[in-house]
Amino acid sequence: MPGDSSILRMRGIVKRYGAVTALQGVDFTLERGEVMALIGENGAGKSTLVKILAGLERPDAGTIEIDGRRVRLRTPNQSLHAGVAYVTQELSIISALSVAENICLGGHTSPIWTTAQLAARVKPYLSLVGLDDIDPAMPAGSLSVAQRQLVEIARLLSRNARILILDEPTAALSDAEIEKVMAVVRTLASEGRSIIYVTHRLGEVFEIAHRVTIFRNGVSFPPVDVERLDIDELIEHLLGRRLDQMFPERGISIGEPVLALEDVMASGLSEPVSLQLRAGEILGLAGQLGSGANAVVRAVAGVPPRERGSILLRGKSLDPRDMREAIRMGIAYCSDDRKRDGIFGVRKLIENLSAPAIGRITVGGLLSGRRERDLAGRLAEFFEIKVNRLGSQAGNLSGGNQQKVALGKWLGIEPSILLVEEPTRGVDVGARAEIYRHLRTLANEGLAILFASSDNQEVLGLADTVATFFRGRLVRVAPAADITPEALLRDVTHPESAESEALT
Amino acid sequence: MSRKETIADLAIRTVFMAIVYLAFATLLPSYHTMSGLAALFDGAVLIGLVAVGLGVTMLAAEFDLSVGSLAAVIGVLAINLIAGGMGIPLALVIAVAAAVVYGGLQGLVIAVTGINSLVFTIGTLIGLRGFALIISNENSVTIPIPRLSETDVFAERFLGILSPLSIILIIVLVLVGLFLSYTVWGREIYAIGGGRAEARAAGVSIVRPMVIAFALSGGLAGLGGALSSVRLGSATPLGFDTLLLSAVTACLMGGIALEGGRGNVLGIFIGLLTLRFLVGGVASLGAPYWLQSLAIGALLILAIVVQMAIYLLRRRGARPQSLSPQAS
């Protein structure tokens, strides 16, 4: 359109993943030289939109215009050609190559690469992100996670793109490193480049963004000038998802402590954590990317083992050598990636359900078909999976049913503690409600459940007790009934404002 | 690995090679003489050429099982061309070109379909061997006697030790080494080997480095097969059957990691020499030739176990935790 100065205009973007609609016809514009923050709850759609722009996903409908011209961004290469550069949450640093090579890979360079030439080329970008004292020739494998993140940003800078997307770039960074990144972003904007900045840390939004677009339930709202916003309004905007009849009543039979964490330090935490979990209690750890919530769950499971502090299981020190030992102690652990290690996709459902309890369905080395059908049948019944699907391949089930299997199979070993990360990732609303119901029933029967989730509503709705995390430290522990949605959101996105409120 | 680590690693391998050399040198006078050393190097050329090509595919986290069969095919092809009247240089060029083209096509199929290269090249390993038998009429093929004198050039020696074949090996080592270390395309091979998913996410083309890697392994296998057949004056279709085993042993002993992304050409050279000193020594001590596969097999097992032990120890050390959870 004539007179249109926007560098980017996305219209009517729709994206579906099976039965779930991630984006319901989203419009998004970006002006030249501005920093646009993208915020929204888990599952709201912001990462999906950004992935579409980066050529990693294709929209089911909608158009994209860059500089007034229609573009098709079907692959990351096409996106790069169109002037878009993207720093992801999943690091794409190759350990085998040097820092300089990582930065130059995939970009446009001369065919001959010498160490000196590459070093000269990347030094300015490295110093921009504060990595002056890193030897560009050193192997990227020896960098810390934070340094790798900065190298990714340096690569982004070297691509000379017009539109830069940073998706949760500060998740692993220290205060000083974050400052550097902020400074870089400001400089880039002043040069006329346009930046999309996806984050859950509201403080950062106020620091560098000009405008902010809020996502909720796959819909985007018209962008707002950051100057005209304050933190309370922002939180107000973010909330508002209807709390359906998704969550059952809270716990009734909470018993003795079964798990005690004392000053536990593990990878992903910046401060020691102390927590307690009682029988029949559901303890929810709320926190976003890099908050440390998941790290706590992993520390209890021992994957990887904690670095410091003690974990007591009914008073005795918990230090399982491997998963087999943990299972013997009655601990069941469900990671956040069921495809990777939660489900045997090519095996039948019944075999998935009986897998952890294989010892119980064995008689003298032989599998008892009757016992297996019995166990699997009861589990399927309890978790509301259609029994006549027990012979199907697990990989063919819906996300919701797969998650039920990933969770439910642990019942077979009659655990006393269930550890879960992201209990309903990739699960539709109907199955979510069922899973919450089942978990509550199990808790009422005495199972202690510890789960970490980046979905705040899920934590509030499901848990008896809530622990909030931000940037690797525990912010607060309180009964779920005593925390408002605003307070929870504040804790995981901008706890400083909560603390300052408490002081006034 | 950093530069310092690489140098240390190569130094250790060199020391091991020296130990093997000295062990046999005390027993065999031929290990001291120029002509003895020359013979050792000559014997290493075939394995060396193939090992370099195979090593490149390993760097890319792939594997070309068909190198032995391809060497046989190209050897027969070269001899057939010469026997049919072609001049030796031209026959060599055409034969090697055919090998390069074949390798490139193989790499293209693997890259585009995404099939496991070990699985695919088992089929081509079998098929190529059959093809070698067919084009040679199930027999050894030889250069016609009147023309045998044209191969005398291969017996010359420069500087007392180096035959034309050795020189070719050294040139190949240098060229491939430079390619892998100092060109974008070479680094891309390390990239797809050291982190396939990460390389894709970073926008690196997967097809190009794969095609190059397999074209190299095919071309060098063909070069080795053609050169050694022409020098010998004959080619057997069932020959080169222990070539794969020897080549992969040289690579593993030289520090090429099977998982990809680690290793260099200098290491392959050291591993090659170590292998050659051992096997040549065993042969010179009077052991029959079929004992060689025992020695090589044992050496390869040793290399596998050592590399595995190092890998496991390294994994026990601190590794950066991945970020989690993943927001939507």
Next chain:
Amino acid sequence: MISRILRAGILPDDSMSDTDAQALFKRRRNMVVILLAILLVIVAGAITTPSFLTVENLLIVIRAASITGILALGMSYITISGNLFALSGEELAILSACIFAFLMRAEYGLFTSLVATLLFAAACGAIQGGIISYGADPIITTLAFGGLFRGIASLVTNNKNILLGTTAAEWLGTARPLGIPTQSWAFIFLTAFAWFVLQKTRFGRQLLLTGANREAARATGLRVGQASLVALILFAVCCGLAGIFAAAQFGLAVANLFTGLNIDVVAAVLVGGISLRGGQGSPIQAALGAIFIALLQNFMLLHSFTTGERMLVVGCLVALATLGFHMLQRRRA
């Protein structure tokens, strides 16, 4: 308590219908393909060659299929456990034949020689399996051991024949109880055994799950390393058996007792359609694949295909079959 939940609820009735038509069809599809292929070769052979359907010829085919099949069955444990395949089968069979011949000649008696040879083979399998269970690449490791075994076999025989020196094993190698060769009885028995192990035993289930998703198997507390180890041992015992049968049949063992067996065995497993991803498939597919390969080889021989032509055919078959199955799997994902 949770056990309450496990004891409560309605017991589903035993008729757990497999309504997932897609999976059913796919499982059977691979088997249907190979059965059709077998039928095709038989028909083609019968039509084009008069000597194809004769008793002598069929005996040759059945014996060859049995030897290949015994090894292919052993290999199927490896493939199903997610370890792709092994390249040391032929060499271990040869070495086992040599050991057996040596023991028989030294007059240790049939039974002792049998047991000792099988134990030896199992030990060889255990060493390979041990290294692989710690994470070494299965194909390269077995390639290395293949070279080692071949060398040891040459060493033991001094590159000459080892005559058994007694007819005690003759029955084992040449008898035909009820008209069926002993090797085929072993083949049938081992097929049933393999099927039973995978379907009905705890170990078999562990093997399947380890192949289906190694990380998930670990997370579920299964002994992942043990699965690989035992798979290799089972394979090695099959190799030993094949070697014993050959030595018994010919009355001697020599370093080139088998040629091209590795190729036929790998081809049998791949063409039989067992998924190389692991965790799927049935040893019956490997058995059918072996029968098909034996029939195909026989067909080609009767049509005077040269060695080279036969190899070319098998090689192309393997390459195309693996590509085909791979593309089909990709389409579904």
